[in-house]
Amino acid sequence: MFSFFKRFKGSKESDTAADESLAAQDGATPEAEAVEPVAPAEPVAPAAPPVPPVATTIIEPQPEPQDTGLDSVEIVPPPVQDAGAKRSWLTRLKSGLAKTSSNLTGIFVGTKIDEDLYEELETALLMSDAGVEATEFLLESLREKVRSERLTDPQQVKIALRTLLVELLKPLEKSLMLGRAQPLVMMIAGVNGAGKTTSIGKLAKHLQSFHQSVLLAAGDTFRAAAREQLAVWGQRNNVTVVAQESGDPAAVIFDAVGAARARKIDVMMADTAGRLPTQLHLMEELRKVKRVIGKAQDGAPHEVLLVIDANTGQNALTQVKAFDDALGLTGLIVTKLDGTAKGGILAAIARQRPIPVYFIGVGEKVEDLQPFSAEEFSDALLGG
Template identity: 60%
Template sequence: MFSLFKKKITDQTAAQTGLDAAATPERARASWMARLGQGLRRTGQSISTVFTGTKIDDGLYEELETALLMADAGVQATEYLLTDLKKRVKDTGTTDPSAVKALLAASIALLLKPLEKTLTIGAHKPTIIMVAGVNGAGKTTSIGKLTRHLSDSGASVLLAAADTFRAAAREQLAIWATRNTVEIVSQEGGDPASVSFDAVTAGRARGKDVVLVDTAGRLPTQLHLMEELRKIKRVLQKAEPTGPHEVLLVIDGNTGQNALAQVKAFDEVLGLTGLIVTKLDGTAKGGVLAAIALWGQSRAAAGAATVPVYFIGVGEAVDDLETFNAQEFADALLG
């Protein structure tokens, strides 16, 4: 089975860079952490300024509440974090406001921890991954970046251009296929479900490890279009009774609480198994992950599985999509 926690670095690449092969992933992760910290700077600054005072009082907690709400953590997640933070302050006897920031980072990391999960493939061949998202969320670009992750992990990938709704989507996916040197199944003006079925059949015949299905961008309010996504999923199940093995939703971190509404709507229609959160750079709404995590808690309490965040993105470069780590995110958020 393939695990996507870290990209594989070949001995040849390590030799070319003059780095020890074992050290290269750590350096790559450090570089990613720097980009993540920069990407979350706007969200983090609005929260960190709360801790520049001289005492811990109701005023500090009120300012923090406002900052978390402005970061789109949502009312429930904000209340959850404040309650947990006050308990940590009391239990540790903390009196310095600057030290409270570290306690908040620990609280955020604990809340986000259930969102951590490694995307693994190999239990099924091919592993069928269906990807959905609204237009503008960065869905097709994320598929291209995910293809690179999969390929770097040693998996062979076949792309399915089932986003026939948007004129340029097929061409955009074809560019990513060329860039990543992978095969693509595409039909000009074809039916999305038919393209999906053909891709699974081709993936099985060609011995591919993964079939990545790019579906059309949809708004949750477009009920007839959401029904088409249901159809694609049904057809994938006909092509492979155990599939799709992953149903991922790409959400734009800039949209804040609207992103949570999208998660709920798509989950109801498709039964999501994971998320990719994009465009966290330049947004002041990075707190939405706290709202998603709290929703996941209520979902788990009802007996359903938490929908994890497999990847987050902070830019347009192919390596600006990385695995989600709760502690890293909390540390980057609060500097």
């Protein structure tokens, strides 16, 4: 592939012209005859250089990106993922959802299909933060399925519930499409503590596995050490980070979009300041950032993602609604599913605000962030 960073060498004619220009400044031409030496003129002090304006910091290094053109790239499970890696991911997913799963799967052991089973199942779903609406929907659908298919074994009921859960979560399963613009600008939001900056670093590495060049913008200028944290991920992934120690986050991101366009970067991800949805004046700042991105590049941002912490349960659903109303979300990244007893929150999101879940995270490692699959998630949740 050709590199986006093309280096141009001047022609011989341009070099000769430059020599003539420099010689002319000294009062001679390249063809001039030799003359008698004269006393040197009094040296003229060079003019003081102008004071440079305060500029956005470009934190290098940035590797030469690979030229993939504007062909669409669909982010599905990684292109080079052998069976062993797949099993490893499913094992980590099941381990992460074990607490939620144990509350659900135990109901179907040594029991019979009666009203007590449905009541226990209702309690378990509510405890997993599936929410009232999703719980009622699943139970009503399950009762009908048991009647219509004349199910008599509790394990058959569990399989039926798994089928219904897959159908409920399937609308959340959507691939992230790259290559629609250059750069593809992604604005990433989330409250402090949700794992936003860490998810950006992991996602940058994930995109690089699809041969995408990446540039990061440290737009979280209010949180202490947010810039440094993103810079560490930039160094780790060999990715450029555009940042300022302080200032307007919209201005930092505007500069980053310009830098990404000049360098022909594939994907530019903007880290935005953590916001609580109840802080209306701060949410307005995010709206401003989105408007400024649109001025920096027509049609941008192409993706507006929200990072949510699965452990916050129904509060995460509240965040999804608030940020979606303010920004128009295109996707979600659900973090910290490892060890949570509230994995049912995805069912609540699917029922009340079905925004695509592009990625889920079940650990601290880079490979612990993977595309969401409704079937894999349902199997892990119900011990399939």
